[in-house]
Amino acid sequence: MQAKVYNLGDIVEMKKAHPCGTNEWKIIRLGADIRIKCVGCQHSVMIPRREFEKKMKKVLVQANPEDN
Numbered sequence: 457m458q459a460k461v462y463n464l465g466d467i468v469e470m471k472k473a474h475p476c477g478t479n480e481w482k483i484i485r486l487g488a489d490i491r492i493k494c495v496g497c498q499h500s501v502m503i504p505r506r507e508f509e510k511k512m513k514k515v516l517v518q519a520n521p522e523d524n
């Protein structure tokens with residue numbers, strides 16, 4: 457299986473949409489835990505990296521590296 461590539465600031469799609477109906481999340485913190493923020497309602501959640509990689513479906517928008 458191909459490794460998922462993601463970076464700070466990327467917009468990602470998860471396997472489950474947020475209850476608000478949006479399925480776009482922005483990566484706002486990268487570490488042992490990853491914090492993602494719902495683009496629709498600004499709700500943010502922190503999840504362990506391993507769990508994030510299981511739940512993340514794909515990267516929708518790659519952040520411009522110059523913005524980081």
Ligand SMILES: [Zn+2]
Binds near residue numbers: 475
């Ligand atoms: Zn939401």
